[in-house]
Amino acid sequence: MSGVREGRRRVGPAVRAAAGRLRRGWLPVVEATLAATVAWMLATRLVGHPQPFFAPAAALIVLGQARGQRIRRAVEVVLGVAAGVLVADLVVQALGPRTTWTVFTVILLTVALAVAVGASSVTVVQAAVSALYLVVVSPPTESLIPFRFVDALIGGAVAVVASQLVDARRPLAPLVAEFRHTFRELAGVLDEVADALDHADDEAALAALDRARHADAGVDRLRDAVQAAGEALRLNVRRRRHLGRLRSVAGSIRQIDYAVRNVRVLARAAVTVTRGDAPVPTDLGAAVRTLADAVRAAGDALAADLNGAEETADGHAARADAAALAAVRSVGRLFAAGPTLPLALVIGPVRATAIDLLRGVGVDDDATVLSRVDAAVTGPER
Template sequence: MTATASRAAAALRQAAGRLRHGWRPVLQDTLAATVAWIIATRVAGHPLPFFAPAAALNVLAQARGRRIRRTAEVVIGVAVGVLVAELVVQALGPRTTGTVFAVLLLTVTLAVAFGASSVSTVQATLSALYLAVVSPPDETLVPVRFVDALIGGAVALVTSQVLSARRPLVPLAGQVRQTFAELAGVLDDTAEALRHGDQNGARAVLDRARHADAAVDRLRDATRAAGEGLRLTVRRRRGLGRLRWVEGSVRQVDLAVRDVRALVRAAVTLTRGDSPVPAELGDALHTLGQAVRAAGDALAAEVGGRERESAGHRARTEERALAAVRSAGRLFTGDATLPLAMVTGQVRDTAIDLLRAVDAGDDDAIPDRVDAAAAGH
């Protein structure tokens, strides 16, 4: 097989792999746009409902959790674009250079003046340009474009919620577990690198830790998506309460990720030194990883409405976190090196943010309990 054929075969395999993992969005986009077209033509009776499928695709292009806002932006953008196109075409006529210039200038100016988002600005401009060049508006088509955009946005919202309509919090619970599992894995691998004095291994873990913010971003996106699903669900009161609990924890999770990244950075420095790394430090990090996993289980159980199970995991989170702090605290002696002191300090900070993430008691009392554990109490 020639090199060109090999590259072509590899490209085809990659394309097939992408389709295996991405067929759901393809099917969703196609169905939503088609259904929007059918409703606009056969139910609403619109002759050329271009904006119905266009609006559906525009809304679905946005990540879940932002689609309600995107729908509003699309509809407002179409309304503004239609208004501008109507006024300009009436004054200058359709399909002229002056009309195109005026439509673009007025639409963008209005969008900027009123602080519109980039989505609204682009939608308004494209709508006005389409109506001024392709299909000039008249007195019967002005509201039709607006209704088409509304139909497309509504269809997109319904389509995007079909798979999670009955249990909109399930994907969030899965993302919670994944986020905390990734953070715990970083701690476990750091512990192994320290136990073996493996500088290269510690650096590899640091590279992972530097990308841990992406896990927090995915957790935020999953939280927004769950909120969007609940807002479109009739029976949602208890779910919204659980969602607020998770929303309040995300900030602390973000801080814990930063703490762990600083901890791994100090661990890399510690592996460069000539002094042996205390075995107890690896044990402390492994115990802290257990606390992180328990915190993830607590949040996931809370999302699922299993309050008793969540309380048990929260208790284990506190027990493991304080045990890790006690182990690290015993290493904080007068002859401790600066990197060792930094690692033990980050164990303390991670424990505090972790306990706050699961809301284990009064926030103001958590640092006192952690400091007491560091002192051996």
């Protein structure tokens, strides 16, 4: 009985985890299922192909790519099918179908041709699979060549349309949500660092550092979300006017990336400070917490800018500006009161993060940002 109970204890969390993943990822499952089914129906009923293997296959391949890359992948799938069919037809005519030498020659020539023209891995695989299918399963004839090509075209087109339906009304909404999530996560890291400094807790500082090391994934998701939003806007004629807004925000991602790296450096410095023998200055945690407020305000500013709320974005940007400079002033005063190596390790990333935030929200030009931050480090509050 104990073994059964132990098995249930192990299975229960696994089932709950699987159910959670399904709740979060149900949309791609439905999207892929419907797209493949629709592609099959169009190929059989519209084109009249009795075995439209490449229609649902192309739909699934395109949908398997990240958002923002699906138009390009759809074109690559169609080209891959065309290349594979052409090679397979020529080789079968010369060597006959379903022989070892035919399979060897088709794969060799198809892959070599795709690599020689600089095709992506998706195109290489699709060309090879298309050629191999025609050689082994259904040897091509003159009438089969357009069928396979049209099947791939249908599947790719259905996948592109399906991928845009969810975000058709609000194509920028996923990007706005990703911006908010990334900045909340970064601010959360800074809050944990501040708590660790307040209590001189080296274990808490190590936990904050571990969390900071995973923040890079947020920047990668932001880049993917920008690509996806750009693709959605280009396909949506009525909303293409938002492309300029998207470009202005996309330019901030580099500064966000720098900010994430500097926060990681700051978390590492906090570990050094909390593990040292010297007492942690009482205002150091407050300064880092103020920097967290600046991060939140910067995220709100960029999200509002994407939503077209310019006045709201300006208000959040002003809050980010004030909070970032306040954090720099606080650590500057601490450093002036008694410069030590641990404090020097902290003031650098606080200053650098403040610069990244101010550049990201675009309040001033770069030279002005540097001058204002340097003045905040060494001078009194203005």
